Amino acid sequence: MTPPVPLLEARNLTMRFGGVVAVNNIDFTLREVELRCLIGPNGAGKSTFFKMLTGQLTPSAGTIAFRGTPIAGAASHEIARLGIGIKTQVPNVFNGLPVRENVWLAARRRNTPVQAKRLVDEILEKIALTPRADDLVGQLSHGQRQWVEIGTVLAGEPDLILLDEPAAGMTDEETVRTAEIIREINQTRALIVVEHDMQFIKMIAKTVTVFHQGQILMEDKIDAVMHDERVRDVYLGKKVAA
């Protein structure tokens, strides 16, 4: 029996910016409905990796396949249509449009008008922004804009969701709620989550991939990663390890 095709498979992936190698020859595989956390210090290459997965950057070398379809260098909208959605590090939303319109724009692409309206209402409830549905996104707080972006990604109904620091700027309560939503989404969809908040990682993670200087330092279960000396040195710092 042939092994199932992975949801996402990157081979020898490299991204160079002039003389700087942001991502250096990495291999990465993700199964269907898997939740993977990416950690690593700033500049480790996590966001660059996300940008290559979503077509915002064309890799200098290597391949990326989504369910066996090559996507390296494809346009962002083509990749989104295949089923990859992203919440970026800095909220990337339509600030000049109302909350409802932001979510609708994502929902409408794959749904009929009636289905899209129902989906938008459900998502607004889920992200607790129904009372502010008609407000312009630019008038919301940073945390609320994060929620709008998460809602927008959910409305696109992608099979793989990339979340770049989803808990950044959120209150403790909102962070717990975000973790709950991520676990709920993971019942049916795969996710890759980049996060610095280790408490948050503990709430959601099963397998963790550690990036360091554009390469994958290690990939293992959360407990093994947390207790690895190398990870402590490069990411958590020796002070924490002590």
Next chain:
Amino acid sequence: MTRFAGRPLLNWAALAAAVAALIAVPEFVEIFTLMQFTLFAAMGVLALSLGFIWGYGGILSFGQTAFFGLGGYAYAVSVINLGDSTGAIGIAIALPAVFAAILGYFVFYGRISDVYLGVITLTVTLILFNVVNATAGDEYRIGAAALGGFNGMPSVPTFNMPGNPSMVLDPTQGWYATGGALIFVYVALRLLLRSPFGRIAVAVRENEVRASLLGYDPRLIKLGVFVVGGAVAGLGGALYVNWGAFVSPTIFALSLSAEIIIWVTVGGLGTLIGPVVGCFMIQYLDSQIGTQQTFNSNLALGAILIVFVLLLPQGLIPTLRTLAGRAIAAPSRTAAKTTVAERPAEARQ
């Protein structure tokens, strides 16, 4: 910002008022003024074309007159050859739309940035001006229509009743046709903006990267907006030629390109009514200033633009809307304060 609940009603009232004005104007003004208003309405269609692509598509075209001129010439050539304005108007809309599709394909799919888009559209307008200018002589004919070079094409047949070339429209009917076209284009663009395409176009203007990450192709959406703008400008060109029964290369003039930008800026970018109001206002002012010799009308136009950019950067209509919004919100805020102030008293009772 919560949307004003009475806005749909206001829109219907405005539309009814526009239709009423269209019908009533010939009863109250002299023929010269009616002809002047007909010109303003034709130019209003041109203003709408830029107001749509710039305000809702984020595409600043410095060469909207290229499509306007193409529409004008397409109408003139077609009506002379066909002998009927019905099909000629369709050609005047279709040709600039096709031209916009070809130009827009290279611009948007070539990922040319906004600044270069301005330069390219400006250059295309200049090229068209020079090409048409060089068509003097009898050898430059399309069928029965001589292009006439810098002298232009005089005695272009004006609009007739649809399918009936023998029934040529008189000035009053010409006003109805032109003013009606302006209202029709306005309503059509308003409906287009409410459609999924229009809403996605606005999203692309707001954030191109996010739109593409949601699965929309910004190049295709922008191309669609550009083509619609080209078609509308082409219709404006046909209306303009119908008004004067004449077309010359000055229809591609850069001064007109600049003037449209002033109309849109003064009236208010990001609205459809703003460019029309700006167009009517500036043209009326221009015609009034033109009757005296004390100072140059272009100087006055420049001064108006500077005043608006410095004092009302949003333009007339958005500023009026903001003021109206504040006026509506003020009583409700006062009522809310009163309610809060009254609470302790109510609690005591």
